[in-house]
Amino acid sequence: MVTFSDLVVLMLAFFVLMFAMSAFKAEAFERLTASLTQAFSGAALPHDLDAPVTSTREDGGGHDAPQGTRRPRAQDLGYLAAVLNALFAQDPRFDGTLVQTLDDRLVILLPADLLFAGGRADLAAEARPVVADLGAALSNLRNRIAVAGHTDPRPVADDSPFPGNWELSLARAAAVANGLRRAGYAQPLEVWGHAATRFGALAPVPEAERDRLARRVDIIVLPDRVEGPPA
Numbered sequence: 541m542v543t544f545s546d547l548v549v550l551m552l553a554f555f556v557l558m559f560a561m562s563a564f565k566a567e568a569f570e571r572l573t574a575s576l577t578q579a580f581s582g583a584a585l586p587h588d589l590d591a592p593v594t595s596t597r598e599d600g601g602g603h604d605a606p607q608g609t610r611r612p613r614a615q616d617l618g619y620l621a622a623v624l625n626a627l628f629a630q631d632p633r634f635d636g637t638l639v640q641t642l643d644d645r646l647v648i649l650l651p652a653d654l655l656f657a658g659g660r661a662d663l664a665a666e667a668r669p670v671v672a673d674l675g676a677a678l679s680n681l682r683n684r685i686a687v688a689g690h691t692d693p694r695p696v697a698d699d700s701p702f703p704g705n706w707e708l709s710l711a712r713a714a715a716v717a718n719g720l721r722r723a724g725y726a727q728p729l730e731v732w733g734h735a736a737t738r739f740g741a742l743a744p745v746p747e748a749e750r751d752r753l754a755r756r757v758d759i760i761v762l763p764d765r766v767e768g769p770p771a
Contacts, residue, residue: 617646617763620681624648627677633670636752645762648674652712652755659700661711663719671716674759675723684762686730687720689713692754693736705735716757727766 621641628634638649655667663671678685689709702708710733717729739754 617641617683617761620761621646624677631673633666636749638753645760648759648761649753650716650757650759651752652757653752655716655757656712659697659702659708661702661708661715663715668719671719672723675720675725678720678759678761679724679726681725681761682727682765684730684764684766685720685725685727686732686760686762687713687717688732688734688758688760689716690734690738690754690756690758691736692751693739706733709733709735712757716759720759 618641621639624639628637628639634654636651636654640647640649654670655663657664689712691705691709693705696702696704696708700708702711710731713731713733717731720729736754742750742753
């Protein structure tokens with residue numbers, strides 16, 4: 541028994557020394573504990589929290605994060621909606637602008653007649669300060685932002701510089717995105733052109749406003765956070 545006890549003590553001392561000499565990797569331990577916690581809680585594991593997402597499309601499809609990918613959340617959209625509603629209510633230059641909070645995003649609907657002359661895609665002189673003020677208000681956000689142009693189903697005029705509504709909607713979205721950039725929003729921007737593909741999905745609004753809002757530019761504030769330095 542004495543010999544056996546000595547052997548057990550020596551083996552214990554050996555393993556204690558081996559553990560003391562080993563390098564402890566805190567990052568790996570944290571990943572392990574996070575994985576175990578999520579596994580026992582039944583939560584799904586993210587594949588890649590830092591996967592970059594970029595989308596500039598004019599087919600109305602603009603994609604968000606890849607399937608199974610999660611991004612860190614940024615500023616609270618409910619609070620942002622309250623701030624923007626207060627701003628728009630006090631400033632007549634934003635007349636007709638709507639703020640809608642959807643399930644996973646906040647949408648600022650800017651009627652096209654506030655920003656552009658009929659059939660044109662360059663910001664009107666009186667609209668540039670409006671976009672500049674909006675860009676300044678959004679410049680401190682770390683949220684991912686997209687800008688989407690919309691038109692009604694009517695074809696463009698024969699003398700239009702654009703072949704069709706796709707090109708017009710995309711050019712208008714790009715003009716607003718450039719205005720936000722000049723105003724100080726330095727994070728990556730996604731630009732989408734939807735033409736009239738979302739006309740039937742327009743949120744319920746008074747009939748008098750429906751046709752006006754069909755021709756609009758949306759600024760879409762997404763709940764996920766932009767990572768890394770500004771582009």
